[in-house]
Every structure is written in C-alpha cells, then in structure tokens.
Amino acid sequence: MRRMVSLQNEKVKLWKKLKIRKWRDREQKYLLEGPHLVQEAVFSARERVNTILIDEGFHLPADWPLDSIEVFQVTHKIFTELSETETPQGIIAVCDMSRASVKLRPGRYLLVDGVQDPGNLGTLIRTADAFGLDAVFLGDGCVDGHNAKTLRSAQGSHFHLPVIHHNLFSLANEMKELAIPLYGSSLQGNELHQASVSSPYYGLVVGNEGNGASPELLAEMDLQVKIPMAGRAESLNVAVATGILLYWLQAEGLA
Amino acid sequence: MRRMVSLQNEKVKLWKKLKIRKWRDREQKYLLEGPHLVQEAVFSARERVNTILIDEGFHLPADWPLDSIEVFQVTHKIFTELSETETPQGIIAVCDMSRASVKLRPGRYLLVDGVQDPGNLGTLIRTADAFGLDAVFLGDGCVDGHNAKTLRSAQGSHFHLPVIHHNLFSLANEMKELAIPLYGSSLQGNELHQASVSSPYYGLVVGNEGNGASPELLAEMDLQVKIPMAGRAESLNVAVATGILLYWLQAEGLA
Known part of the structure; x- marks a missing residue:
C-alpha cells in the first residue's frame, strides 16, 4: 500500500478528472464510492477494479481478494476532493467500464x-x-x-x-x-x-x-x-x- | 397583493420555521414550492392553500382561482431564505396539512x-x-x-x-x-x-x-x-x- 500526499500528483489529477463525464468517457474509467459498492465490485467483478483509494483511518477488510488491485492510502484532504458524497465513508475504487461486447444474441x-x-x-x-x-x-x-x-x-x-x-x-x-x-x-x-x-x-x-x-x-x-x-x-x-x-x-x- | 421587506416580520419568521418538521407538525402547515406543484394545489385543493409567496419578478398566471388566498410578494432575499431548491422558481405556497378524517371505511x-x-x-x-x-x-x-x-x-x-x-x-x-x-x-x-x-x-x-x-x-x-x-x-x-x-x-x- 502506497501513501499519496500531494494533490499535484499525476495519479490524483487523473482521478479527480473522473468526476467529469467527458473524462470518464475518454478514459473508460469511473469512481465508485463507499464500502458496500466497492465490496460488491471486488467480489463480483474484480477484473474491473483498477485501483482502491482509502482515506486516513479506513481499514480494508482482511477477507477482500485484492491480489491484482493497487491500493493507495491518500490524505484526508485528497480523499475529500475525490469524494462526491456528503458523508464520505473512506473508500473509493477506480473501476474500468464494462467492456462487454455489444454483440447481440437472443436475450x-x-x-x-x-x-x-x-x-x-x-x-x-x-x-x-x-x-x-x-x-x-x-x-x-x-x-x-x-x-x-x-x-x-x-x-x-x-x-x-x-x-x-x-x-x-x-x-x-x-x-x-x-x-x-x-x-x-x-x-x-x-x-x-x-x-x-x-x-x-x-x-x-x-x-x-x-x-x-x-x-x-x-x-x-x-x-x-x-x-x-x-x-x-x-x-x-x-x-x-x-x-x-x-x-x-x-x-x-x-x- | 402585499409586499414584505423585512426578514424580521412575524409572518416571515413563521414561514421559515416551516422548513423544520417539528414546526410543520405543530402548525399543521408546510411549504410547497414551484409553479407546477402550486398550480396543482390551487386547482385540486384550493381550500388547503393558505398563502402564496412570490419572488420579485414572478408573474402569477391570470387564470388561477385565487379568491380566498392571501398573496405576498417578498424580496428576493426573503424568497431565497424560504426556498429549499437549488434553482428556485419564484413561487411557494403555505399549505394546510390534510385534515381528512382517519375514520376508516372499507377501501x-x-x-x-x-x-x-x-x-x-x-x-x-x-x-x-x-x-x-x-x-x-x-x-x-x-x-x-x-x-x-x-x-x-x-x-x-x-x-x-x-x-x-x-x-x-x-x-x-x-x-x-x-x-x-x-x-x-x-x-x-x-x-x-x-x-x-x-x-x-x-x-x-x-x-x-x-x-x-x-x-x-x-x-x-x-x-x-x-x-x-x-x-x-x-x-x-x-x-x-x-x-x-x-x-x-x-x-x-x-x-
């Protein structure tokens, strides 16, 4: 787990951009916030979880399968800048949009x-x-x-x-x-x-x-x-x- | 139509309180905001519309049946204080809660x-x-x-x-x-x-x-x-x- 301290860091800048639709579309990535949603992502579609960001003081559950996922602890200031909720709950995942083929089949x-x-x-x-x-x-x-x-x-x-x-x-x-x-x-x-x-x-x-x-x-x-x-x-x-x-x-x- | 200018006015103070549930329950009144909702109230349940407050520059439709309803134009500052929406649309009604009897019948x-x-x-x-x-x-x-x-x-x-x-x-x-x-x-x-x-x-x-x-x-x-x-x-x-x-x-x- 790495710790990020600067709002000027290139990664942090990219994550912040993902709050805007234009950048989500361009990067094909988005931010997913809160322990309940991130848990669902990690257990149901781990391949789409790119990076996990945690706030100071947040403890990742020990039983989450995080093998291939980068985890960063960020400062509370950075976390607050990235969060889009009124009462942030300490965890955000950077996820890849579904690359599911749109090839239709009867369904x-x-x-x-x-x-x-x-x-x-x-x-x-x-x-x-x-x-x-x-x-x-x-x-x-x-x-x-x-x-x-x-x-x-x-x-x-x-x-x-x-x-x-x-x-x-x-x-x-x-x-x-x-x-x-x-x-x-x-x-x-x-x-x-x-x-x-x-x-x-x-x-x-x-x-x-x-x-x-x-x-x-x-x-x-x-x-x-x-x-x-x-x-x-x-x-x-x-x-x-x-x-x-x-x-x-x-x-x-x-x- | 009367014009209200002071935030200290007793009526304005009461209306402001209606943003809080405790006061709504006590007064059995509430604020209803926006032209679409107020129009529905005026046409469907006029007897429950107590007072209408309009912002500077808002024009009441001429065909609304407002006979028994008090209308006040308030200053933009007061209107903003009363409004609970991000983009206020210039009209708020003070309504009485339904006094419908809770006497049940088959229904x-x-x-x-x-x-x-x-x-x-x-x-x-x-x-x-x-x-x-x-x-x-x-x-x-x-x-x-x-x-x-x-x-x-x-x-x-x-x-x-x-x-x-x-x-x-x-x-x-x-x-x-x-x-x-x-x-x-x-x-x-x-x-x-x-x-x-x-x-x-x-x-x-x-x-x-x-x-x-x-x-x-x-x-x-x-x-x-x-x-x-x-x-x-x-x-x-x-x-x-x-x-x-x-x-x-x-x-x-x-x-």
Whole structure:
C-alpha cells in the first residue's frame, strides 16, 4: 500500500478528472464510492477494479481478494476532493467500464431512451438486474450510466450486468435481424391485461420522465402497451413503470 | 397583493420555521414550492392553500382561482431564505396539512412502515395515487410526508389523496374490525403467481428500505407475498416493489 500526499500528483489529477463525464468517457474509467459498492465490485467483478483509494483511518477488510488491485492510502484532504458524497465513508475504487461486447444474441434487454435523473437511471439498472435481464443500453440522450448518483442507486448492479451507452436505433435494427421483439409503453398502447407476448426474448424501451420514448423509436416497436391506472396521478415514475412492465413480461413468460 | 421587506416580520419568521418538521407538525402547515406543484394545489385543493409567496419578478398566471388566498410578494432575499431548491422558481405556497378524517371505511390503503428516503416516500405517494388508493398512512418511524423532497417527487399527489401520519398498529386493528385484509411483502411470502386475493379492499404494508416491514406488523398480516426475481440484485427499490404489488392487486381485482 502506497501513501499519496500531494494533490499535484499525476495519479490524483487523473482521478479527480473522473468526476467529469467527458473524462470518464475518454478514459473508460469511473469512481465508485463507499464500502458496500466497492465490496460488491471486488467480489463480483474484480477484473474491473483498477485501483482502491482509502482515506486516513479506513481499514480494508482482511477477507477482500485484492491480489491484482493497487491500493493507495491518500490524505484526508485528497480523499475529500475525490469524494462526491456528503458523508464520505473512506473508500473509493477506480473501476474500468464494462467492456462487454455489444454483440447481440437472443436475450432480454432494457433500452433506456433519454432518462435524465441519475437516481432514476440507477433504480432502472437495479430493477433490470433484479429481473435477470442480459444488459441495459443507454441511448444518446441519457444521463451518464457511471454518474456517482446512478452508481449509488443501482446498488452494485453494474457488476451483475453490462451497462452500455449505445445508439438505440442501430440497436433496434440489430434486434429486428435477430427477431427479438421490441416493446414499449405509450398512452396509445394496449392495456397490459389486454396484451400478450409470446417470445421469451425482448427489448423493452423505456423513455424520458416527461415525454416517454421518442416517436422514432415508438415507430419501431412490435407492441405498445400501457399500465392501467385507476387514479389521478398523470403518470408513474419511470422506474416504477419499468418494474411493473418487467414483472408483467416475466409473468407472461410463466403463463 | 402585499409586499414584505423585512426578514424580521412575524409572518416571515413563521414561514421559515416551516422548513423544520417539528414546526410543520405543530402548525399543521408546510411549504410547497414551484409553479407546477402550486398550480396543482390551487386547482385540486384550493381550500388547503393558505398563502402564496412570490419572488420579485414572478408573474402569477391570470387564470388561477385565487379568491380566498392571501398573496405576498417578498424580496428576493426573503424568497431565497424560504426556498429549499437549488434553482428556485419564484413561487411557494403555505399549505394546510390534510385534515381528512382517519375514520376508516372499507377501501384500499397503503401503510408505509419506516421508509427513510424522502424521494422514495414521494414516489410511493405518487404510485398510490396512480392506482387510485384511498389514503396513504405513514407509520411512526417514517420520514416526514411533507418534506420538500417528498412533495417534489410526489408531483402533486398530496392533493389527490390523504397523506396521514398515524400509528400503524392501531390502524391494523381498526382494519381487522372492518374485515379489511392486511397484505405485505416478505422473503417468507408466497410468490405472487402462487398467491391470490379475493377482497376488493386491502391495506398494503410496505417497509423500510433495508429491513422491510417490522416483524410486529408482519405478524398481523393476512397474506405475505414476495415478488419473484430471476436476477442477482438482492432486492428492488421500495417504490418499484410497491408499484408491482399494487399492479398485481389491481390485476387480481380484474381477474
């Protein structure tokens, strides 16, 4: 374990840059903060953990498999500069983005079109993970999948399934070629209890908080559905709606 | 419209106090911020809007029915002191908490046990509204239902159904007397596709983000269910899980 003391150190400068999306994209790396998330990374996807940074006074659990991982203790001042939480918990990992191939195979995918809220996006990723999907694709207008808030609300799901920024139109075309049907929700869709699906595979498109999926993507869909709602709220939160749609798709698969 | 200039003004002092839960509970009033939420309040529950405060330069829409509502223009300095958002949008309403009677009748209720995150709580209230529930009850260990973040993520649903802090055990007993069954989720429950319900009425208990509903409440339940999940995430976000359970209950009602 090496100790870093200067904010001018080249490594520290690079880590600080990873707080900005442009640099995360360029370096294909991001910061993951807090013992719970770092533990999940170390145990589920150790090959993607590049470096671990610990604050003064933080003790690494002895049972973590850290063989190939560089560990640095940094000064409290440096740690605070790197942290993005209000109450830092003493540990940050520098992780490589998933290099999972986007070569499609028949499977179940979530396509996220223009979701703006990082917390919502993290909850979407967590929900896709809970239902055992094969990957989450984030369209061009989507908030960054490796934003600190997104990572936090995804609770480690980034290490269970690939989370990949990708153009959704080209993906929709690839899916057509593989006969993977594309589903999505819209106000013009059939109510869920009047709809049915037969393929065990699908791409589910979920859209922007205010406007739903873009009309261009809706036009590509094999089925549009809507969740019947008896009450007065205009709409559901996008992650809640996605959970209901994934539950429905899973139940259709069992039926 | 009156103009307020001094931070020492008694009214301004009271409004500032409403940023703190203790004072909201004591006064049975809260602050509601932003044009979208205030518009919803003015059109859906005008009798609960006590006072409207506007920032310098904010223009009230001419078509809002403001007959019985006091409107004050405050200085930008005062407005900033009252605001709880990063980018204030020029309008805050002082609202009365719902005085809806807690006298139960057969109906559909959400009982929230110990949810800690204000954003999650707001999304729960919005979801209950979307499914047309009759009220949301917040247990003793729950975050405040009139927190600024809760109000924001509920998107106006507070004006569509009563949101009431209430002891959940006494409520469970009242429900028993009315033969309203109590449902909840737990890891020991039946998977949803193996469960069924017959009553059109219910109380659905949803629990704390980390630990679920308290064992004492679980013991009172007529049915415990769990959402089948094929994937690796340990759990779903509480609002996502609640959305799925309410959708399931609605679908059971249609079946």
